[in-house]
Amino acid sequence: MTVAVETGIWQLDPAASTVGLRHRTFWGLVTVKGTFTAVTGEGEVRADGSATGTVRLDVASLDTGNAKRDTHLHSADLLDAGNHPEITFAARSADRLDGDSVRVTGQLTVRGVGRPLTFTARVASATAEALTLEAEFTVDRDQFGVTWNQLGMMRGLTTVTAGLRFTRTDG
Template identity: 80%
Template sequence: MTVAVQTGTWQLDPAASTVGLRHKTMWGLVTVKGTFTAVSGRGEVRPDGSAAGTVTLDAASLDTKSAKRDTHLRSADFFDADHHPEITLAVRGADRLDGDGVRVTGQLTVRGISRPLTFTARLTDANAEGLTLDAEFTVDREQFGMGWNQLGMMRGLTTVTAGLRFIRAAS
């Protein structure tokens, strides 16, 4: 899909957007999946076609369908949501590639620790009313101070998936 995206300010539509994660645990035998139920964001498409913005997740909104696990993930062992209630991706640049690709560069902040992040997203829909980006990338949770790993059960990277729908922001 090769489409032009209109310049201006865009607001994330939380009802039409999802951000989830998956991580293998129990020595790779079980995949834990969760979804952040509170997500917000805003972006600006510049006249040159590049974009910048921010996506924010409420760390305490992670839902893995297990109350006990969710409580543990909100604790100081993982997200430490009481002290660091937000996870943010500050997008410094989102540049169109050939076809439907978008190179996203920015800074991911989890638990107050920021790290650079670059990944490729797909522009799956774009028109005058809205645009949708789909992305999947991995992060090393230990780089963000989440090293809890009882009996070596949790290894490897965490996969983050996002389907973000942006609509024109009110002027």
């Protein structure tokens, strides 16, 4: 599918967007899944088809379905929501590839530590009024200072999945 995306300013629709994560724990025997329930963002599509934007995740909104685990994830041991209430991804460029693929390049900031990140997203749908992007990529939490790892239980990469719906705010 090849789709054209309208130029202009786009606002993230939090009710129609999801950002989740998966991480294997207990020496790879258990996969913990969580969802950020508070996601905001905006972007701009330029006349040349490239785009920039920012997505923000409220760290305290991470929900894994286990209150004790969530409290620990929000604590200074891990994501440190008290000192770093947001995880942000600032896209410096989003360039169309073949078909419905988009190469997104930007900076991911977790716990105040920013690192470059490039991944491929898919334009799942696009109209003049709405755009949905889907992506899945991995991050190494150690690179962001998320190093708590009691007894080596939490080695490896964290997988992030995102389904982001944007609505056009200008005509």
